[in-house]
Amino acid sequence: MVQTRKRPPATPRAAAACCRPVDDLLDPGLFRALGDPTRVRLxxxxxxCARPCSVGEIADCCDVDLSVVSRHLKTLGGAGLVEATRAGRTVRYAASHAEIADRMRRLAAAIEECGPPSPPRTATRVADRTRRRRRAG
Amino acid sequence: MVQTRKRPPATPRAAAACCRPVDDLLDPGLFRALGDPTRVRLxxxxxxCARPCSVGEIADCCDVDLSVVSRHLKTLGGAGLVEATRAGRTVRYAASHAEIADRMRRLAAAIEECGPPSPPRTATRVADRTRRRRRAG
DNA sequence: TGCGTGTTTGCACCATGATGCAACTGTATG
DNA sequence: CATACAGTTGCATCATGGTGCAAACACGCA
Incomplete structure:
Protein backbone atom coordinates (compact mmCIF):
# COMPACT_ATOMS: atom_id res chain seq x y z
CA MET A 1 0.00 0.00 0.00
CA VAL A 2 1.32 3.40 -0.93
CA GLN A 3 1.64 6.24 1.54
CA THR A 4 -1.50 8.35 1.18
CA ARG A 5 -1.55 9.69 4.74
CA LYS A 6 -0.78 13.38 5.17
CA ARG A 7 0.42 15.17 8.25
CA PRO A 8 -2.61 16.63 10.06
CA PRO A 9 -3.04 20.41 10.26
CA ALA A 10 -1.60 21.93 13.42
CA THR A 11 -4.72 23.76 14.56
CA PRO A 12 -8.46 23.56 13.97
CA ARG A 13 -8.19 26.84 12.12
CA ALA A 14 -5.65 25.31 9.77
CA ALA A 15 -7.85 22.26 9.53
CA ALA A 16 -10.73 24.42 8.39
CA ALA A 17 -8.61 25.69 5.50
CA CYS A 18 -7.20 22.31 4.53
CA CYS A 19 -9.17 20.02 2.28
CA ARG A 20 -9.50 16.30 2.85
CA PRO A 21 -11.75 13.59 1.43
CA VAL A 22 -13.78 13.74 4.60
CA ASP A 23 -15.01 17.25 3.73
CA ASP A 24 -17.17 16.09 0.85
CA LEU A 25 -18.53 13.13 2.75
CA LEU A 26 -19.52 15.19 5.79
CA ASP A 27 -22.54 16.68 4.07
CA PRO A 28 -24.93 18.30 6.58
CA GLY A 29 -27.78 17.83 4.12
CA LEU A 30 -27.54 14.06 4.25
CA PHE A 31 -27.41 13.96 8.03
CA ARG A 32 -30.12 16.52 8.43
CA ALA A 33 -32.40 14.30 6.38
CA LEU A 34 -31.73 11.43 8.79
CA GLY A 35 -31.94 13.66 11.85
CA ASP A 36 -35.70 13.64 12.19
CA PRO A 37 -37.30 10.70 14.05
CA THR A 38 -40.26 10.40 11.72
CA ARG A 39 -38.09 10.63 8.64
CA VAL A 40 -35.52 8.14 9.82
CA ARG A 41 -38.34 5.78 10.67
CA LEU A 42 -39.69 6.04 7.15
CA CYS A 49 -38.90 -3.51 3.11
CA ALA A 50 -36.40 -3.62 0.29
CA ARG A 51 -38.83 -2.86 -2.51
CA PRO A 52 -40.49 0.20 -4.03
CA CYS A 53 -43.46 1.20 -1.88
CA SER A 54 -46.26 3.65 -2.57
CA VAL A 55 -46.64 6.76 -0.43
CA GLY A 56 -49.88 5.41 1.01
CA GLU A 57 -48.26 2.16 2.04
CA ILE A 58 -45.35 3.96 3.63
CA ALA A 59 -47.67 6.27 5.52
CA ASP A 60 -49.03 3.19 7.31
CA CYS A 61 -45.82 2.71 9.21
CA CYS A 62 -46.22 5.81 11.35
CA ASP A 63 -49.12 7.88 12.60
CA VAL A 64 -48.53 11.19 10.90
CA ASP A 65 -50.59 12.70 8.13
CA LEU A 66 -50.13 11.40 4.62
CA SER A 67 -49.08 14.84 3.47
CA VAL A 68 -46.33 14.85 6.04
CA VAL A 69 -45.08 11.51 4.77
CA SER A 70 -45.12 12.84 1.24
CA ARG A 71 -42.97 15.79 2.25
CA HIS A 72 -40.57 13.62 4.24
CA LEU A 73 -40.13 11.27 1.32
CA LYS A 74 -39.32 14.19 -0.91
CA THR A 75 -36.70 15.31 1.58
CA LEU A 76 -35.21 11.82 1.73
CA GLY A 77 -35.15 11.77 -2.03
CA GLY A 78 -33.39 15.12 -2.16
CA ALA A 79 -30.70 13.75 0.09
CA GLY A 80 -30.22 10.74 -2.16
CA LEU A 81 -31.44 8.30 0.46
CA VAL A 82 -34.40 7.04 -1.53
CA GLU A 83 -35.43 7.06 -5.14
CA ALA A 84 -38.88 7.74 -6.55
CA THR A 85 -40.59 6.18 -9.54
CA ARG A 86 -44.03 6.99 -10.87
CA ALA A 87 -46.45 4.41 -12.22
CA GLY A 88 -49.64 6.12 -13.23
CA ARG A 89 -50.92 8.05 -10.27
CA THR A 90 -48.98 6.17 -7.66
CA VAL A 91 -45.45 7.13 -6.68
CA ARG A 92 -43.17 4.47 -5.28
CA TYR A 93 -40.16 5.14 -3.15
CA ALA A 94 -37.32 2.68 -2.63
CA ALA A 95 -34.27 2.92 -0.41
CA SER A 96 -30.97 3.35 -2.24
CA HIS A 97 -29.25 0.56 -0.33
CA ALA A 98 -26.05 0.27 -2.31
CA GLU A 99 -25.48 3.99 -2.74
CA ILE A 100 -25.96 4.83 0.92
CA ALA A 101 -23.91 1.89 2.12
CA ASP A 102 -21.12 2.97 -0.17
CA ARG A 103 -21.36 6.53 1.03
CA MET A 104 -21.20 5.50 4.66
CA ARG A 105 -18.25 3.25 4.04
CA ARG A 106 -16.36 5.98 2.23
CA LEU A 107 -17.09 8.32 5.11
CA ALA A 108 -15.78 5.74 7.55
CA ALA A 109 -12.62 5.37 5.50
CA ALA A 110 -12.15 9.12 5.22
CA ILE A 111 -12.53 9.63 8.96
CA GLU A 112 -10.22 6.76 9.73
CA GLU A 113 -7.64 8.13 7.33
CA CYS A 114 -7.46 11.35 9.35
CA GLY A 115 -7.26 9.58 12.68
CA PRO A 116 -4.35 7.88 14.42
CA PRO A 117 -2.56 5.18 12.35
CA SER A 118 -5.07 2.52 13.48
CA PRO A 119 -3.05 -0.06 15.43
CA PRO A 120 -6.13 -2.33 15.89
CA ARG A 121 -6.32 -2.87 12.16
CA THR A 122 -2.79 -4.13 11.94
CA ALA A 123 -3.51 -6.39 14.90
CA THR A 124 -6.52 -7.83 13.10
CA ARG A 125 -4.47 -8.48 10.01
CA VAL A 126 -1.84 -10.25 12.01
CA ALA A 127 -4.55 -12.37 13.59
CA ASP A 128 -6.00 -13.15 10.17
CA ARG A 129 -2.64 -14.18 8.88
CA THR A 130 -2.12 -16.41 11.90
CA ARG A 131 -5.48 -18.01 11.42
CA ARG A 132 -4.78 -18.58 7.76
CA ARG A 133 -1.44 -20.10 8.50
CA ARG A 134 -3.04 -22.40 11.04
CA ARG A 135 -5.74 -23.42 8.64
CA ALA A 136 -3.13 -24.11 5.99
CA GLY A 137 -0.95 -26.11 8.34
CA MET B 1 -20.61 -17.90 4.89
CA VAL B 2 -23.77 -18.93 6.66
CA GLN B 3 -27.21 -17.74 5.63
CA THR B 4 -28.01 -14.72 7.79
CA ARG B 5 -30.32 -12.99 5.32
CA LYS B 6 -34.00 -12.91 6.23
CA ARG B 7 -36.95 -12.46 3.97
CA PRO B 8 -37.91 -8.77 3.95
CA PRO B 9 -41.25 -7.72 5.47
CA ALA B 10 -44.05 -7.50 2.92
CA THR B 11 -45.12 -3.94 3.71
CA PRO B 12 -43.62 -0.85 5.31
CA ARG B 13 -46.07 -1.35 8.16
CA ALA B 14 -44.71 -4.82 8.74
CA ALA B 15 -41.22 -3.41 8.39
CA ALA B 16 -41.95 -0.95 11.17
CA ALA B 17 -42.78 -3.84 13.48
CA CYS B 18 -39.87 -6.03 12.47
CA CYS B 19 -36.50 -5.52 14.09
CA ARG B 20 -33.25 -5.57 12.17
CA PRO B 21 -29.68 -4.53 13.00
CA VAL B 22 -30.23 -1.38 10.99
CA ASP B 23 -32.73 -0.10 13.56
CA ASP B 24 -30.14 0.50 16.24
CA LEU B 25 -27.68 2.04 13.83
CA LEU B 26 -30.20 4.50 12.40
CA ASP B 27 -30.09 6.75 15.45
CA PRO B 28 -31.64 10.16 14.72
CA GLY B 29 -29.60 11.66 17.55
CA LEU B 30 -26.32 10.92 15.84
CA PHE B 31 -27.45 12.32 12.51
CA ARG B 32 -29.09 15.32 14.08
CA ALA B 33 -25.76 16.21 15.66
CA LEU B 34 -24.15 16.16 12.22
CA GLY B 35 -27.07 17.93 10.58
CA ASP B 36 -26.05 21.46 11.48
CA PRO B 37 -23.52 23.20 9.21
CA THR B 38 -21.62 24.87 12.03
CA ARG B 39 -21.49 21.70 14.05
CA VAL B 40 -20.39 19.47 11.22
CA ARG B 41 -17.71 22.01 10.42
CA LEU B 42 -16.41 21.82 13.97
CA CYS B 49 -6.76 17.98 13.24
CA ALA B 50 -6.53 14.54 14.81
CA ARG B 51 -5.58 15.70 18.30
CA PRO B 52 -7.35 17.05 21.39
CA CYS B 53 -8.05 20.76 20.90
CA SER B 54 -9.19 23.38 23.39
CA VAL B 55 -12.55 25.09 22.96
CA GLY B 56 -10.84 28.38 22.23
CA GLU B 57 -8.72 26.83 19.47
CA ILE B 58 -11.73 25.16 17.94
CA ALA B 59 -13.71 28.38 18.01
CA ASP B 60 -11.09 29.87 15.67
CA CYS B 61 -12.23 27.67 12.80
CA CYS B 62 -15.58 29.39 12.38
CA ASP B 63 -16.96 32.83 13.09
CA VAL B 64 -19.58 32.12 15.70
CA ASP B 65 -19.44 33.05 19.36
CA LEU B 66 -17.31 31.00 21.69
CA SER B 67 -20.37 30.12 23.72
CA VAL B 68 -22.00 28.69 20.64
CA VAL B 69 -18.96 26.55 19.97
CA SER B 70 -19.03 25.35 23.54
CA ARG B 71 -22.63 24.27 23.19
CA HIS B 72 -22.05 22.59 19.84
CA LEU B 73 -19.13 20.64 21.23
CA LYS B 74 -21.27 19.44 24.08
CA THR B 75 -23.87 18.28 21.56
CA LEU B 76 -21.23 16.46 19.53
CA GLY B 77 -19.99 14.86 22.73
CA GLY B 78 -23.49 13.74 23.63
CA ALA B 79 -23.78 12.02 20.26
CA GLY B 80 -20.50 10.20 20.81
CA LEU B 81 -18.78 12.00 17.97
CA VAL B 82 -16.12 13.67 20.10
CA GLU B 83 -14.67 13.10 23.53
CA ALA B 84 -13.81 15.74 26.12
CA THR B 85 -10.95 15.81 28.60
CA ARG B 86 -10.22 18.48 31.18
CA ALA B 87 -6.73 19.73 32.07
CA GLY B 88 -6.97 22.47 34.63
CA ARG B 89 -9.25 25.13 33.28
CA THR B 90 -9.00 24.11 29.65
CA VAL B 91 -11.24 21.50 28.09
CA ARG B 92 -9.98 19.60 25.07
CA TYR B 93 -12.17 17.88 22.55
CA ALA B 94 -10.98 15.17 20.19
CA ALA B 95 -12.82 13.36 17.41
CA SER B 96 -13.62 9.72 18.08
CA HIS B 97 -12.22 8.52 14.77
CA ALA B 98 -12.28 4.77 15.30
CA GLU B 99 -15.67 4.67 17.02
CA ILE B 100 -17.44 6.72 14.38
CA ALA B 101 -15.79 4.92 11.50
CA ASP B 102 -16.85 1.63 13.00
CA ARG B 103 -20.37 2.87 13.51
CA MET B 104 -20.64 4.08 9.93
CA ARG B 105 -19.30 0.81 8.61
CA ARG B 106 -21.72 -1.22 10.66
CA LEU B 107 -24.55 0.98 9.38
CA ALA B 108 -23.38 0.40 5.83
CA ALA B 109 -23.34 -3.34 6.41
CA ALA B 110 -26.77 -3.31 8.05
CA ILE B 111 -28.30 -1.37 5.18
CA GLU B 112 -26.67 -3.57 2.61
CA GLU B 113 -27.90 -6.65 4.41
CA CYS B 114 -31.48 -5.49 3.96
CA GLY B 115 -31.03 -4.60 0.33
CA PRO B 116 -31.14 -6.76 -2.78
CA PRO B 117 -28.75 -9.75 -2.68
CA SER B 118 -25.96 -7.56 -4.06
CA PRO B 119 -25.14 -9.14 -7.41
CA PRO B 120 -22.24 -6.68 -7.92
CA ARG B 121 -20.52 -8.10 -4.86
CA THR B 122 -20.71 -11.64 -6.11
CA ALA B 123 -19.48 -10.43 -9.46
CA THR B 124 -16.56 -8.72 -7.78
CA ARG B 125 -15.71 -11.85 -5.88
CA VAL B 126 -15.75 -13.89 -9.04
CA ALA B 127 -13.56 -11.29 -10.65
CA ASP B 128 -11.22 -11.38 -7.67
CA ARG B 129 -11.04 -15.12 -7.86
CA THR B 130 -10.29 -14.95 -11.56
CA ARG B 131 -7.65 -12.34 -11.00
CA ARG B 132 -6.13 -14.39 -8.23
CA ARG B 133 -6.12 -17.48 -10.36
CA ARG B 134 -4.45 -15.56 -13.15
CA ARG B 135 -1.90 -14.07 -10.83
CA ALA B 136 -1.20 -17.53 -9.45
CA GLY B 137 -0.93 -19.10 -12.88
C1' DT C 1 -66.47 14.57 -19.40
C1' DG C 2 -67.33 13.49 -14.68
C1' DC C 3 -65.79 10.76 -10.76
C1' DG C 4 -62.75 8.42 -7.51
C1' DT C 5 -58.20 7.74 -5.87
C1' DG C 6 -53.31 8.72 -4.88
C1' DT C 7 -50.30 12.42 -4.09
C1' DT C 8 -48.87 17.14 -3.62
C1' DT C 9 -49.18 21.91 -2.15
C1' DG C 10 -50.82 26.20 0.41
C1' DC C 11 -51.44 27.80 4.74
C1' DA C 12 -51.33 28.50 9.61
C1' DC C 13 -49.60 26.96 13.92
C1' DC C 14 -46.27 25.69 16.98
C1' DA C 15 -41.90 23.49 18.89
C1' DT C 16 -37.24 23.25 18.42
C1' DG C 17 -32.94 24.99 18.23
C1' DA C 18 -29.12 28.16 16.58
C1' DT C 19 -27.21 32.46 17.90
C1' DG C 20 -25.11 36.52 20.60
C1' DC C 21 -24.59 38.93 24.68
C1' DA C 22 -23.82 39.15 29.41
C1' DA C 23 -23.27 37.12 33.70
C1' DC C 24 -21.41 33.40 36.01
C1' DT C 25 -18.29 29.36 37.54
C1' DG C 26 -14.00 27.36 38.09
C1' DT C 27 -9.06 27.35 37.89
C1' DA C 28 -4.39 28.99 37.71
C1' DT C 29 -1.18 32.87 38.94
C1' DG C 30 0.42 37.06 41.13
C1' DC D 1 -7.03 37.27 48.35
C1' DA D 2 -7.35 39.67 43.92
C1' DT D 3 -6.93 39.14 39.14
C1' DA D 4 -6.95 37.09 34.66
C1' DC D 5 -8.27 33.47 31.85
C1' DA D 6 -11.03 29.28 29.92
C1' DG D 7 -15.29 27.76 29.52
C1' DT D 8 -20.31 27.42 30.67
C1' DT D 9 -24.99 28.96 31.41
C1' DG D 10 -29.17 32.13 31.46
C1' DC D 11 -31.81 34.75 28.62
C1' DA D 12 -33.92 36.88 24.69
C1' DT D 13 -34.34 36.73 19.79
C1' DC D 14 -35.11 34.85 15.56
C1' DA D 15 -35.17 31.40 11.76
C1' DT D 16 -36.12 26.88 10.54
C1' DG D 17 -38.92 23.23 9.95
C1' DG D 18 -42.30 19.58 11.48
C1' DT D 19 -47.25 19.06 11.61
C1' DG D 20 -52.35 18.85 10.31
C1' DC D 21 -56.06 20.39 7.61
C1' DA D 22 -58.05 21.58 3.42
C1' DA D 23 -57.71 22.48 -1.28
C1' DA D 24 -55.57 21.47 -5.53
C1' DC D 25 -53.52 18.48 -8.73
C1' DA D 26 -52.74 14.23 -11.67
C1' DC D 27 -54.10 10.18 -13.41
C1' DG D 28 -57.09 6.17 -14.53
C1' DC D 29 -61.63 4.70 -15.44
C1' DA D 30 -66.50 4.54 -16.66
Whole structure:
Protein backbone atom coordinates (compact mmCIF):
# COMPACT_ATOMS: atom_id res chain seq x y z
CA MET A 1 0.00 0.00 0.00
CA VAL A 2 1.32 3.40 -0.93
CA GLN A 3 1.64 6.24 1.54
CA THR A 4 -1.50 8.35 1.18
CA ARG A 5 -1.55 9.69 4.74
CA LYS A 6 -0.78 13.38 5.17
CA ARG A 7 0.42 15.17 8.25
CA PRO A 8 -2.61 16.63 10.06
CA PRO A 9 -3.04 20.41 10.26
CA ALA A 10 -1.60 21.93 13.42
CA THR A 11 -4.72 23.76 14.56
CA PRO A 12 -8.46 23.56 13.97
CA ARG A 13 -8.19 26.84 12.12
CA ALA A 14 -5.65 25.31 9.77
CA ALA A 15 -7.85 22.26 9.53
CA ALA A 16 -10.73 24.42 8.39
CA ALA A 17 -8.61 25.69 5.50
CA CYS A 18 -7.20 22.31 4.53
CA CYS A 19 -9.17 20.02 2.28
CA ARG A 20 -9.50 16.30 2.85
CA PRO A 21 -11.75 13.59 1.43
CA VAL A 22 -13.78 13.74 4.60
CA ASP A 23 -15.01 17.25 3.73
CA ASP A 24 -17.17 16.09 0.85
CA LEU A 25 -18.53 13.13 2.75
CA LEU A 26 -19.52 15.19 5.79
CA ASP A 27 -22.54 16.68 4.07
CA PRO A 28 -24.93 18.30 6.58
CA GLY A 29 -27.78 17.83 4.12
CA LEU A 30 -27.54 14.06 4.25
CA PHE A 31 -27.41 13.96 8.03
CA ARG A 32 -30.12 16.52 8.43
CA ALA A 33 -32.40 14.30 6.38
CA LEU A 34 -31.73 11.43 8.79
CA GLY A 35 -31.94 13.66 11.85
CA ASP A 36 -35.70 13.64 12.19
CA PRO A 37 -37.30 10.70 14.05
CA THR A 38 -40.26 10.40 11.72
CA ARG A 39 -38.09 10.63 8.64
CA VAL A 40 -35.52 8.14 9.82
CA ARG A 41 -38.34 5.78 10.67
CA LEU A 42 -39.69 6.04 7.15
CA UNK A 43 -36.23 5.47 5.77
CA UNK A 44 -35.72 2.47 8.04
CA UNK A 45 -38.97 0.93 6.86
CA UNK A 46 -37.99 1.40 3.24
CA UNK A 47 -34.57 -0.09 3.93
CA UNK A 48 -36.08 -3.15 5.60
CA CYS A 49 -38.90 -3.51 3.11
CA ALA A 50 -36.40 -3.62 0.29
CA ARG A 51 -38.83 -2.86 -2.51
CA PRO A 52 -40.49 0.20 -4.03
CA CYS A 53 -43.46 1.20 -1.88
CA SER A 54 -46.26 3.65 -2.57
CA VAL A 55 -46.64 6.76 -0.43
CA GLY A 56 -49.88 5.41 1.01
CA GLU A 57 -48.26 2.16 2.04
CA ILE A 58 -45.35 3.96 3.63
CA ALA A 59 -47.67 6.27 5.52
CA ASP A 60 -49.03 3.19 7.31
CA CYS A 61 -45.82 2.71 9.21
CA CYS A 62 -46.22 5.81 11.35
CA ASP A 63 -49.12 7.88 12.60
CA VAL A 64 -48.53 11.19 10.90
CA ASP A 65 -50.59 12.70 8.13
CA LEU A 66 -50.13 11.40 4.62
CA SER A 67 -49.08 14.84 3.47
CA VAL A 68 -46.33 14.85 6.04
CA VAL A 69 -45.08 11.51 4.77
CA SER A 70 -45.12 12.84 1.24
CA ARG A 71 -42.97 15.79 2.25
CA HIS A 72 -40.57 13.62 4.24
CA LEU A 73 -40.13 11.27 1.32
CA LYS A 74 -39.32 14.19 -0.91
CA THR A 75 -36.70 15.31 1.58
CA LEU A 76 -35.21 11.82 1.73
CA GLY A 77 -35.15 11.77 -2.03
CA GLY A 78 -33.39 15.12 -2.16
CA ALA A 79 -30.70 13.75 0.09
CA GLY A 80 -30.22 10.74 -2.16
CA LEU A 81 -31.44 8.30 0.46
CA VAL A 82 -34.40 7.04 -1.53
CA GLU A 83 -35.43 7.06 -5.14
CA ALA A 84 -38.88 7.74 -6.55
CA THR A 85 -40.59 6.18 -9.54
CA ARG A 86 -44.03 6.99 -10.87
CA ALA A 87 -46.45 4.41 -12.22
CA GLY A 88 -49.64 6.12 -13.23
CA ARG A 89 -50.92 8.05 -10.27
CA THR A 90 -48.98 6.17 -7.66
CA VAL A 91 -45.45 7.13 -6.68
CA ARG A 92 -43.17 4.47 -5.28
CA TYR A 93 -40.16 5.14 -3.15
CA ALA A 94 -37.32 2.68 -2.63
CA ALA A 95 -34.27 2.92 -0.41
CA SER A 96 -30.97 3.35 -2.24
CA HIS A 97 -29.25 0.56 -0.33
CA ALA A 98 -26.05 0.27 -2.31
CA GLU A 99 -25.48 3.99 -2.74
CA ILE A 100 -25.96 4.83 0.92
CA ALA A 101 -23.91 1.89 2.12
CA ASP A 102 -21.12 2.97 -0.17
CA ARG A 103 -21.36 6.53 1.03
CA MET A 104 -21.20 5.50 4.66
CA ARG A 105 -18.25 3.25 4.04
CA ARG A 106 -16.36 5.98 2.23
CA LEU A 107 -17.09 8.32 5.11
CA ALA A 108 -15.78 5.74 7.55
CA ALA A 109 -12.62 5.37 5.50
CA ALA A 110 -12.15 9.12 5.22
CA ILE A 111 -12.53 9.63 8.96
CA GLU A 112 -10.22 6.76 9.73
CA GLU A 113 -7.64 8.13 7.33
CA CYS A 114 -7.46 11.35 9.35
CA GLY A 115 -7.26 9.58 12.68
CA PRO A 116 -4.35 7.88 14.42
CA PRO A 117 -2.56 5.18 12.35
CA SER A 118 -5.07 2.52 13.48
CA PRO A 119 -3.05 -0.06 15.43
CA PRO A 120 -6.13 -2.33 15.89
CA ARG A 121 -6.32 -2.87 12.16
CA THR A 122 -2.79 -4.13 11.94
CA ALA A 123 -3.51 -6.39 14.90
CA THR A 124 -6.52 -7.83 13.10
CA ARG A 125 -4.47 -8.48 10.01
CA VAL A 126 -1.84 -10.25 12.01
CA ALA A 127 -4.55 -12.37 13.59
CA ASP A 128 -6.00 -13.15 10.17
CA ARG A 129 -2.64 -14.18 8.88
CA THR A 130 -2.12 -16.41 11.90
CA ARG A 131 -5.48 -18.01 11.42
CA ARG A 132 -4.78 -18.58 7.76
CA ARG A 133 -1.44 -20.10 8.50
CA ARG A 134 -3.04 -22.40 11.04
CA ARG A 135 -5.74 -23.42 8.64
CA ALA A 136 -3.13 -24.11 5.99
CA GLY A 137 -0.95 -26.11 8.34
CA MET B 1 -20.61 -17.90 4.89
CA VAL B 2 -23.77 -18.93 6.66
CA GLN B 3 -27.21 -17.74 5.63
CA THR B 4 -28.01 -14.72 7.79
CA ARG B 5 -30.32 -12.99 5.32
CA LYS B 6 -34.00 -12.91 6.23
CA ARG B 7 -36.95 -12.46 3.97
CA PRO B 8 -37.91 -8.77 3.95
CA PRO B 9 -41.25 -7.72 5.47
CA ALA B 10 -44.05 -7.50 2.92
CA THR B 11 -45.12 -3.94 3.71
CA PRO B 12 -43.62 -0.85 5.31
CA ARG B 13 -46.07 -1.35 8.16
CA ALA B 14 -44.71 -4.82 8.74
CA ALA B 15 -41.22 -3.41 8.39
CA ALA B 16 -41.95 -0.95 11.17
CA ALA B 17 -42.78 -3.84 13.48
CA CYS B 18 -39.87 -6.03 12.47
CA CYS B 19 -36.50 -5.52 14.09
CA ARG B 20 -33.25 -5.57 12.17
CA PRO B 21 -29.68 -4.53 13.00
CA VAL B 22 -30.23 -1.38 10.99
CA ASP B 23 -32.73 -0.10 13.56
CA ASP B 24 -30.14 0.50 16.24
CA LEU B 25 -27.68 2.04 13.83
CA LEU B 26 -30.20 4.50 12.40
CA ASP B 27 -30.09 6.75 15.45
CA PRO B 28 -31.64 10.16 14.72
CA GLY B 29 -29.60 11.66 17.55
CA LEU B 30 -26.32 10.92 15.84
CA PHE B 31 -27.45 12.32 12.51
CA ARG B 32 -29.09 15.32 14.08
CA ALA B 33 -25.76 16.21 15.66
CA LEU B 34 -24.15 16.16 12.22
CA GLY B 35 -27.07 17.93 10.58
CA ASP B 36 -26.05 21.46 11.48
CA PRO B 37 -23.52 23.20 9.21
CA THR B 38 -21.62 24.87 12.03
CA ARG B 39 -21.49 21.70 14.05
CA VAL B 40 -20.39 19.47 11.22
CA ARG B 41 -17.71 22.01 10.42
CA LEU B 42 -16.41 21.82 13.97
CA UNK B 43 -16.49 18.06 13.80
CA UNK B 44 -14.68 18.06 10.48
CA UNK B 45 -11.94 20.27 11.88
CA UNK B 46 -11.49 17.97 14.85
CA UNK B 47 -11.40 14.95 12.57
CA UNK B 48 -8.74 16.52 10.37
CA CYS B 49 -6.76 17.98 13.24
CA ALA B 50 -6.53 14.54 14.81
CA ARG B 51 -5.58 15.70 18.30
CA PRO B 52 -7.35 17.05 21.39
CA CYS B 53 -8.05 20.76 20.90
CA SER B 54 -9.19 23.38 23.39
CA VAL B 55 -12.55 25.09 22.96
CA GLY B 56 -10.84 28.38 22.23
CA GLU B 57 -8.72 26.83 19.47
CA ILE B 58 -11.73 25.16 17.94
CA ALA B 59 -13.71 28.38 18.01
CA ASP B 60 -11.09 29.87 15.67
CA CYS B 61 -12.23 27.67 12.80
CA CYS B 62 -15.58 29.39 12.38
CA ASP B 63 -16.96 32.83 13.09
CA VAL B 64 -19.58 32.12 15.70
CA ASP B 65 -19.44 33.05 19.36
CA LEU B 66 -17.31 31.00 21.69
CA SER B 67 -20.37 30.12 23.72
CA VAL B 68 -22.00 28.69 20.64
CA VAL B 69 -18.96 26.55 19.97
CA SER B 70 -19.03 25.35 23.54
CA ARG B 71 -22.63 24.27 23.19
CA HIS B 72 -22.05 22.59 19.84
CA LEU B 73 -19.13 20.64 21.23
CA LYS B 74 -21.27 19.44 24.08
CA THR B 75 -23.87 18.28 21.56
CA LEU B 76 -21.23 16.46 19.53
CA GLY B 77 -19.99 14.86 22.73
CA GLY B 78 -23.49 13.74 23.63
CA ALA B 79 -23.78 12.02 20.26
CA GLY B 80 -20.50 10.20 20.81
CA LEU B 81 -18.78 12.00 17.97
CA VAL B 82 -16.12 13.67 20.10
CA GLU B 83 -14.67 13.10 23.53
CA ALA B 84 -13.81 15.74 26.12
CA THR B 85 -10.95 15.81 28.60
CA ARG B 86 -10.22 18.48 31.18
CA ALA B 87 -6.73 19.73 32.07
CA GLY B 88 -6.97 22.47 34.63
CA ARG B 89 -9.25 25.13 33.28
CA THR B 90 -9.00 24.11 29.65
CA VAL B 91 -11.24 21.50 28.09
CA ARG B 92 -9.98 19.60 25.07
CA TYR B 93 -12.17 17.88 22.55
CA ALA B 94 -10.98 15.17 20.19
CA ALA B 95 -12.82 13.36 17.41
CA SER B 96 -13.62 9.72 18.08
CA HIS B 97 -12.22 8.52 14.77
CA ALA B 98 -12.28 4.77 15.30
CA GLU B 99 -15.67 4.67 17.02
CA ILE B 100 -17.44 6.72 14.38
CA ALA B 101 -15.79 4.92 11.50
CA ASP B 102 -16.85 1.63 13.00
CA ARG B 103 -20.37 2.87 13.51
CA MET B 104 -20.64 4.08 9.93
CA ARG B 105 -19.30 0.81 8.61
CA ARG B 106 -21.72 -1.22 10.66
CA LEU B 107 -24.55 0.98 9.38
CA ALA B 108 -23.38 0.40 5.83
CA ALA B 109 -23.34 -3.34 6.41
CA ALA B 110 -26.77 -3.31 8.05
CA ILE B 111 -28.30 -1.37 5.18
CA GLU B 112 -26.67 -3.57 2.61
CA GLU B 113 -27.90 -6.65 4.41
CA CYS B 114 -31.48 -5.49 3.96
CA GLY B 115 -31.03 -4.60 0.33
CA PRO B 116 -31.14 -6.76 -2.78
CA PRO B 117 -28.75 -9.75 -2.68
CA SER B 118 -25.96 -7.56 -4.06
CA PRO B 119 -25.14 -9.14 -7.41
CA PRO B 120 -22.24 -6.68 -7.92
CA ARG B 121 -20.52 -8.10 -4.86
CA THR B 122 -20.71 -11.64 -6.11
CA ALA B 123 -19.48 -10.43 -9.46
CA THR B 124 -16.56 -8.72 -7.78
CA ARG B 125 -15.71 -11.85 -5.88
CA VAL B 126 -15.75 -13.89 -9.04
CA ALA B 127 -13.56 -11.29 -10.65
CA ASP B 128 -11.22 -11.38 -7.67
CA ARG B 129 -11.04 -15.12 -7.86
CA THR B 130 -10.29 -14.95 -11.56
CA ARG B 131 -7.65 -12.34 -11.00
CA ARG B 132 -6.13 -14.39 -8.23
CA ARG B 133 -6.12 -17.48 -10.36
CA ARG B 134 -4.45 -15.56 -13.15
CA ARG B 135 -1.90 -14.07 -10.83
CA ALA B 136 -1.20 -17.53 -9.45
CA GLY B 137 -0.93 -19.10 -12.88
C1' DT C 1 -66.47 14.57 -19.40
C1' DG C 2 -67.33 13.49 -14.68
C1' DC C 3 -65.79 10.76 -10.76
C1' DG C 4 -62.75 8.42 -7.51
C1' DT C 5 -58.20 7.74 -5.87
C1' DG C 6 -53.31 8.72 -4.88
C1' DT C 7 -50.30 12.42 -4.09
C1' DT C 8 -48.87 17.14 -3.62
C1' DT C 9 -49.18 21.91 -2.15
C1' DG C 10 -50.82 26.20 0.41
C1' DC C 11 -51.44 27.80 4.74
C1' DA C 12 -51.33 28.50 9.61
C1' DC C 13 -49.60 26.96 13.92
C1' DC C 14 -46.27 25.69 16.98
C1' DA C 15 -41.90 23.49 18.89
C1' DT C 16 -37.24 23.25 18.42
C1' DG C 17 -32.94 24.99 18.23
C1' DA C 18 -29.12 28.16 16.58
C1' DT C 19 -27.21 32.46 17.90
C1' DG C 20 -25.11 36.52 20.60
C1' DC C 21 -24.59 38.93 24.68
C1' DA C 22 -23.82 39.15 29.41
C1' DA C 23 -23.27 37.12 33.70
C1' DC C 24 -21.41 33.40 36.01
C1' DT C 25 -18.29 29.36 37.54
C1' DG C 26 -14.00 27.36 38.09
C1' DT C 27 -9.06 27.35 37.89
C1' DA C 28 -4.39 28.99 37.71
C1' DT C 29 -1.18 32.87 38.94
C1' DG C 30 0.42 37.06 41.13
C1' DC D 1 -7.03 37.27 48.35
C1' DA D 2 -7.35 39.67 43.92
C1' DT D 3 -6.93 39.14 39.14
C1' DA D 4 -6.95 37.09 34.66
C1' DC D 5 -8.27 33.47 31.85
C1' DA D 6 -11.03 29.28 29.92
C1' DG D 7 -15.29 27.76 29.52
C1' DT D 8 -20.31 27.42 30.67
C1' DT D 9 -24.99 28.96 31.41
C1' DG D 10 -29.17 32.13 31.46
C1' DC D 11 -31.81 34.75 28.62
C1' DA D 12 -33.92 36.88 24.69
C1' DT D 13 -34.34 36.73 19.79
C1' DC D 14 -35.11 34.85 15.56
C1' DA D 15 -35.17 31.40 11.76
C1' DT D 16 -36.12 26.88 10.54
C1' DG D 17 -38.92 23.23 9.95
C1' DG D 18 -42.30 19.58 11.48
C1' DT D 19 -47.25 19.06 11.61
C1' DG D 20 -52.35 18.85 10.31
C1' DC D 21 -56.06 20.39 7.61
C1' DA D 22 -58.05 21.58 3.42
C1' DA D 23 -57.71 22.48 -1.28
C1' DA D 24 -55.57 21.47 -5.53
C1' DC D 25 -53.52 18.48 -8.73
C1' DA D 26 -52.74 14.23 -11.67
C1' DC D 27 -54.10 10.18 -13.41
C1' DG D 28 -57.09 6.17 -14.53
C1' DC D 29 -61.63 4.70 -15.44
C1' DA D 30 -66.50 4.54 -16.66
Missing amino acids: FGCLVK | FGCLVK
